[in-house]
Amino acid sequence: MLSPEACRSRRERLWKLVPEEVDWILLSDPKHLTYLANWRPSPFEFRSDQAEAVLILGRQGSSTLVADNLLEPYAQYVAADEVLTPTWYRGQAAAPDRGLFLIRNTLDQLRSRTGSRFGIEAGRLPAGIGEGLRQLRQSLEYTDISAFLRQMRRSKDADEVELLRRSARACVAGFAAAALAIEPGMTEFDLYLLVQSAAQEALGAQAMLYGDFASGPRCTTGGPPTHRQLEPGDPVLLDFSVVLWNYRADLARTFICGTEPSARQLEVHGACVEALAAGENLLRAGTRCEDLDRAVRSVLEKHGLGAFHRGHLGHGIGLGHPEPPFIVPESTEVLAAGDVVTLEPGAYIPGEFGLRIERNYIIGPAGFEPLSQHEVGLALHEY
Amino acid sequence: MLSPEACRSRRERLWKLVPEEVDWILLSDPKHLTYLANWRPSPFEFRSDQAEAVLILGRQGSSTLVADNLLEPYAQYVAADEVLTPTWYRGQAAAPDRGLFLIRNTLDQLRSRTGSRFGIEAGRLPAGIGEGLRQLRQSLEYTDISAFLRQMRRSKDADEVELLRRSARACVAGFAAAALAIEPGMTEFDLYLLVQSAAQEALGAQAMLYGDFASGPRCTTGGPPTHRQLEPGDPVLLDFSVVLWNYRADLARTFICGTEPSARQLEVHGACVEALAAGENLLRAGTRCEDLDRAVRSVLEKHGLGAFHRGHLGHGIGLGHPEPPFIVPESTEVLAAGDVVTLEPGAYIPGEFGLRIERNYIIGPAGFEPLSQHEVGLALHEY
Numbered sequence: 231m232l233s234p235e236a237c238r239s240r241r242e243r244l245w246k247l248v249p250e251e252v253d254w255i256l257l258s259d260p261k262h263l264t265y266l267a268n269w270r271p272s273p274f275e276f277r278s279d280q281a282e283a284v285l286i287l288g289r290q291g292s293s294t295l296v297a298d299n300l301l302e303p304y305a306q307y308v309a310a311d312e313v314l315t316p317t318w319y320r321g322q323a324a325a326p327d328r329g330l331f332l333i334r335n336t337l338d339q340l341r342s343r344t345g346s347r348f349g350i351e352a353g354r355l356p357a358g359i360g361e362g363l364r365q366l367r368q369s370l371e372y373t374d375i376s377a378f379l380r381q382m383r384r385s386k387d388a389d390e391v392e393l394l395r396r397s398a399r400a401c402v403a404g405f406a407a408a409a410l411a412i413e414p415g416m417t418e419f420d421l422y423l424l425v426q427s428a429a430q431e432a433l434g435a436q437a438m439l440y441g442d443f444a445s446g447p448r449c450t451t452g453g454p455p456t457h458r459q460l461e462p463g464d465p466v467l468l469d470f471s472v473v474l475w476n477y478r479a480d481l482a483r484t485f486i487c488g489t490e491p492s493a494r495q496l497e498v499h500g501a502c503v504e505a506l507a508a509g510e511n512l513l514r515a516g517t518r519c520e521d522l523d524r525a526v527r528s529v530l531e532k533h534g535l536g537a538f539h540r541g542h543l544g545h546g547i548g549l550g551h552p553e554p555p556f557i558v559p560e561s562t563e564v565l566a567a568g569d570v571v572t573l574e575p576g577a578y579i580p581g582e583f584g585l586r587i588e589r590n591y592i593i594g595p596a597g598f599e600p601l602s603q604h605e606v607g608l609a610l611h612e613y
Numbered sequence: 614m615l616s617p618e619a620c621r622s623r624r625e626r627l628w629k630l631v632p633e634e635v636d637w638i639l640l641s642d643p644k645h646l647t648y649l650a651n652w653r654p655s656p657f658e659f660r661s662d663q664a665e666a667v668l669i670l671g672r673q674g675s676s677t678l679v680a681d682n683l684l685e686p687y688a689q690y691v692a693a694d695e696v697l698t699p700t701w702y703r704g705q706a707a708a709p710d711r712g713l714f715l716i717r718n719t720l721d722q723l724r725s726r727t728g729s730r731f732g733i734e735a736g737r738l739p740a741g742i743g744e745g746l747r748q749l750r751q752s753l754e755y756t757d758i759s760a761f762l763r764q765m766r767r768s769k770d771a772d773e774v775e776l777l778r779r780s781a782r783a784c785v786a787g788f789a790a791a792a793l794a795i796e797p798g799m800t801e802f803d804l805y806l807l808v809q810s811a812a813q814e815a816l817g818a819q820a821m822l823y824g825d826f827a828s829g830p831r832c833t834t835g836g837p838p839t840h841r842q843l844e845p846g847d848p849v850l851l852d853f854s855v856v857l858w859n860y861r862a863d864l865a866r867t868f869i870c871g872t873e874p875s876a877r878q879l880e881v882h883g884a885c886v887e888a889l890a891a892g893e894n895l896l897r898a899g900t901r902c903e904d905l906d907r908a909v910r911s912v913l914e915k916h917g918l919g920a921f922h923r924g925h926l927g928h929g930i931g932l933g934h935p936e937p938p939f940i941v942p943e944s945t946e947v948l949a950a951g952d953v954v955t956l957e958p959g960a961y962i963p964g965e966f967g968l969r970i971e972r973n974y975i976i977g978p979a980g981f982e983p984l985s986q987h988e989v990g991l992a993l994h995e996y
Contacts, residue, residue: 259712261663274823274837276854276863279934280644282736321924323943324902325935327759329736352741353665353712357733360740361755372744376710422819423810430806436837438821440657454657454819471659480659519707541704551662552708560706 231475232268233389234309240382241266241287247378253345255287255375256336259354261549262379264476267293268309271301274436280328284336284359285310288343296336298328314339333358341366349375384546384554385568390477391592391601394548394570396433398479398590398602400472403432404439405483409610414462414488418443418455421466429472441470442482449484449584462488465495465583465608469574471551480547480572482588483606491608495585498577499608501533502587505575506606509544509557513571513591513598519561526575527559535577538584544573547590569593570601614858615651616772617692623765624649624670630761636728638670638758639719642737644932645762647859650676651692654684657819663711667719667742668693671726679719681711697722716741724749732758767929767937768951773860774975774984777931777953779816781862781973781985783855786815787822788866792993797845797871801826801838804849812855824853825865832867832967845871848878848966848991852957854934863930863955865971866989874991878968881960882991884916885970888958889989892927892940896954896974896981902944909958910942918960921967927956930973952976953984 244266248255263269263285271278283297293310298318305313316335319325336359346367350360352374364370386394407428408421422443430437443455446464460466469482486495509526526543530536544557547570555563557571565571571593576586585608590601627649631638646652646668654661660683669677676693681701688696699718702708719742729750733743735757747753769777790811791804805826813820826838829847843849852865869878892909909926913919927940930953938946940954948954954976959969968991973984 272837273821276823276934278823319935321941323941324937324939324946327736327763329734330757330759333736350740351712352744353710353716353739355740356736357738357740357743357755358735358757360743361735372740374713374741376713380710419814419817423813427806427810431802434802434840436805438656440659440661454655457817551659552702554707556707558704558706563707 231307232264232309232393234268236387236389237266237268237309240387241293243382244378245289247382248349248375249373251347252349252373253289253347254343255349256355256359257285257287257351258282258356259351261476262351263295265383265549267295268307269295269304270307270475271304272436273438277301277303282329282332282356284332286336286339294339296332296339298331329356330358333362337362337366347371347373349373351376351379380554383548383550385566386548386570386592390548391570393474393477394479394590394601397472397474397477398481400429400433400437400474401470401479401481402602402604404429404470404472405468405481405604408466408468409485412460412466412485412487412610414460417457417459418445418448419457422455425468425470433472433474438473439470442467443470445487447583450578450580451584460487463492465585467584467586469586469588476549478547478551479590479601480551480588481590481602481604482574482586483604484585484587484608485610486608495583495608497533498535498579499585501530501535502575502577502585503606505529506573506587506589509573509575510591510598513565513593515565515567515593515595517565519555519557519563519565520559522565523557523559523561526573530575530577538577538579539575540578543575544571546571565593567593567595614690615647615692615776617651619770619772620649620651620692623770624676626765627761628672630765631732631758632756634730635732635756636672636730637723637726638732639738639742640668640670640734641665641739642734644859645734646678648766648932650678651690652678652687653690653858654687655819656821660684660686665712665715665739667715669719669722677722679715679722681714712739713741716745720745720749730754730756732756734759734762763937766931766933768949769931769953769975773931774953776857776860777862777973777984780855780857780860781864783812783816783820783857784853784862784864785985785987787812787853787855788851788864788987791849791851792868795843795849795868795870795993797843800840800842801828801831802840805838808851808853816855816857821856822853825850826853828870830966833961833963834967843870846875848968850967850969852969852971859932861930861934862973862984863934863971864973864985864987865957865969866987867968867970867991868993869991878966878991880916881918881962882968882970884913884918885958885960885968886989888912889956889970889972892956892958893974893981896948896976898948898950898976898978900948902938902940902946902948903942905948906940906942906944909956913958913960921960921962922958923961926958927954929954948976950976950978
């Protein structure tokens with residue numbers, strides 16, 4: 231749950247960013263309806279299937295969420311002036327197309343409102359609303375406000391950080407369960423099922439979980455679980471997110487299955503730990519992301535692993551995955567207080583093995599707070 | 614997986630339904646990209662976060678799917694002439710807004726194509742594509758084609774039925790696991806975790822699972838699992854769907870926890886079994902849905918349970934939930950061969966208890982085929 235006060239404050243901040251001439255803002259990205267109005271239909275109920283909603287914000291501070299009657303159970307959590315839940319389906323007559331029903335109800339709401347300058351998310355608002363508005367207004371102007379939301383989302387509020395912390399705790403519970411269970415003969419898929427249950431159990435709630443569940447040679451590429459059986463000495467790479475109220479932390483550990491880690495595994499892991507520390511050393515507002523990337527990368531290079539890293543060494547997390555700031559070689563971004571980022575050094579040695587470790591951090595003016603305190607060692611017996 | 618031939622055949626059927634003057638069809642509903650092109654990014658990978666795609670269909674039969682490079686792993690399954698995966702993010706420079714990137718690439722594709730009459734899904738296509746096209750074309754006409762897709766989706770093809778059968782088998786595996794595990798003291802949430810694992814294990818793949826996991830007095834309303842502990846004699850209502858390649862069956866059973874069912878429970882359950890049989894007796898092409906509703910409902914009424922049913926007695930299933938045809942009192946729909954429907958008689962007696970049973974059926978010209986063969990008895994020992 232997000233805080234109603236924080237949702238209101240975010241709406242106020244958004245209005246300060248969008249151009250002055252905008253009269254209304256129309257939003258339909260589910261993530262932004264959570265962010266600005268604490269709207270979150272559960273993906274674990276049939277009533278949420280094809281369930282879109284629209285948030286209408288007025289420059290004077292008004293907020294109206296348009297949904298439908300099947301979504302009423304979620305209305306109680308909404309931080310908005312009003313929630314409209316017209317009857318789409320009551321089990322008496324056939325239900326019409328749910329998306330078109332939402333468009334009609336949204337346009338009904340907009341008909342009586344004066345002002346013809348609309349801030350929209352061009353990538354998400356249904357075309358039918360855009361087209362319908364053209365017929366309601368002689369003069370009409372659309373301004374895409376995606377960039378302002380993207381900018382705002384970087385700086386996490388306390389209510390967002392709390393959700394991210396809980397998400398991270400659920401991930402860590404997944405690691406703990408894995409550490410107890412990993413043994414030769416089990417499959418990656420067995421391990422995924424176990425981690426999925428443990429994470430939700432720790433959260434005490436239903437939650438989507440996604441990520442890499444790879445073992446042995448598959449750790450050089452990662453990917454979702456297969457039916458491959460774990461063998462003694464295999465690295466087992468777990469890099470996953472637990473989605474809580476649309477927010478997701480992103481943590482990784484690599485364990486060695488059934489044996490003590492080999493000298494080479496310890497060496498590569500040691501380089502990753504050192505790389506993570508080098509990154510943590512720069513985690514504060516004002517650090518340029520390209521410098522942060524270089525600091526982490528150069529440790530891997532020093533250990534002869536530079537050729538064995540691929541992709542990013544870190545990125546922002548929150549409602550999206552990945553999201554700004556991007557900790558990559560050509561980034562022009564600068565860390566700011568309120569950013570929540572992940573660092574994920576790893577080495578993926580073709581024909582040999584791969585491993586990765588990952589932690590998340592809340593950036594402050596002079597340093598960072600870790601989002602979770604989990605260990606990143608290779609051995610199972612650390613739990 | 615859907616069959617490439619069936620996807621092509623569905624595209625051809627769609628073109629026969631849309632008005633002759635339409636030059637191009639633009640689709641972005643993920644369900645329809647599965648339906649018409651076997652596109653299905655896994656929700657269990659980070660790369661699918663905020664990952665939309667657009668399918669461009671030409672009247673001459675061409676098909677182009679526009680996605681981005683992070684979605685390349687799913688391109689191999691696509692049944693379309695071409696799949697475009699321009700680079701959105703390679704971990705070298707910061708990634709732009711993913712939705713806007715898709716719009717730009719889609720508009721780039723449309724720029725060079727002649728014809729100005731576009732069939733769109735008004736409730737789903739991003740407004741930015743609609744607006745962008747206005748700038749590319751002097752004359753432009755949009756035709757909403759949602760109704761044609763809705764109509765087409767009713768009649769399931771063999772490849773769709775196969776996915777629904779597999780989804781149903783996973784649900785039944787969930788029931789079997791529940792029947793073995795249900796005992797006083799466990800919580801609804803424990804039961805959900807167990808069913809979630811069992812269903813995925815049976816499927817051999819990661820899958821979303823959603824539905825009702827209710828016990829005792831909660832069975833009169835249903836809903837997602839809570840931390841309520843099961844008590845001896847409690848009914849335990851399991852009504853859930855397993856989503857496979859965007860398709861979902863929808864089955865329900867009610868078990869009695871820890872004791873033999875009471876006389877009253879047996880009586881109410883018997884009425885539901887009789888109601889289901891009365892419905893099955895009418896399951897064939899040509900039956901009016903209101904007659905089917907009445908046949909099922911009248912059995913409940915005969916047993917004095919008419920006041921204790923709420924909502925629908927059945928509906929179509931497939932890519933959506935619920936979807937046409939609706940088996941409700943005021944339905945004007947008629948069953949047709951190829952429909953896949955659910956029947957779900959139940960009784961929800963306030964202050965006493967609730968129960969529901971549910972099966973799924975493929976409608977044929979003269980009868981039906983069940984989607985699965987599961988028992989619907991109350992007792993745990995039937996397994």
